[in-house]
Amino acid sequence: MLVAAPLLAIPVLVYNLFILVGAEGRGDSAALAALADPVFSVPMASGAYWTVGMGEILLFFSLILLFVELLKSTNSQRVAIVNHALSMILFVVCLVEFLLLRGFATSVFFLIMTMVLLDVLAGFIVTIVAARRDFDMGPR
Template identity: 65%
Template sequence: MFAAFPLLALPVLIYNLLALTVGGGFSSDAASYRFGEQLFRIHMASRVDWIVSWGDLLLGASLIVLFVELLKSTTSRKVAIVNHSLSMVLFIVCLVELLLLPAFATSVFFLITLMVLLDVLAGFIVTIVAARRDVDFGEMR
């Protein structure tokens, strides 16, 4: 049953927890500030500092999760259909949050929503292509 769970729900859940529980209210400015805060800095060979924020870290982790989701979408088991359906529900939830809640009107959440959409599209496209390959039409005359 764990295979049916869309893993991109984890970054969405983390964003929800950080955006709605940490002080600063539910405004877009407070969320943008919160996700833009410096987490750490790395001194680069070019003698400049690379500043990594909470939003950068969340987006990087989301990209890794998206890669795993894309690998999961290549399976043709029945549980993949449930995964695609739950991913569609997750996309609808993300879209509603993005459009209606001020704390979610940030670039970080928009990019996470875009990743969820790509997961939905890739899952359905891979399933359709795999189903077309499995169907044998016989000899055409």
């Protein structure tokens, strides 16, 4: 049944741990600052530096997991229905956190929450299209 778990729960959990535990226990403001602090920078051909923070790394990881979730949504087995339901629950949890908890009203978390919503929508749309194709009786 672990296959049914939405993969986007991983970045949500990482963000939750980061904010709720805080950056080394220093609170959510320090955790938010740590998300924005540069982790590394890459010199570009233009002479500019591309700086990447922990928030951007988490978003990149989330995009990869969204891609895998979209591939999983094409599966029409029973486990896919459970995955869609768990993804919907995850979206509701993310929405409540975004609206009610102080450290979650950030662009990074909003984008992660949007990815979870896209996973929910894509899963239901793919399931509906596949069901319509399976039950199509031919030309009308």
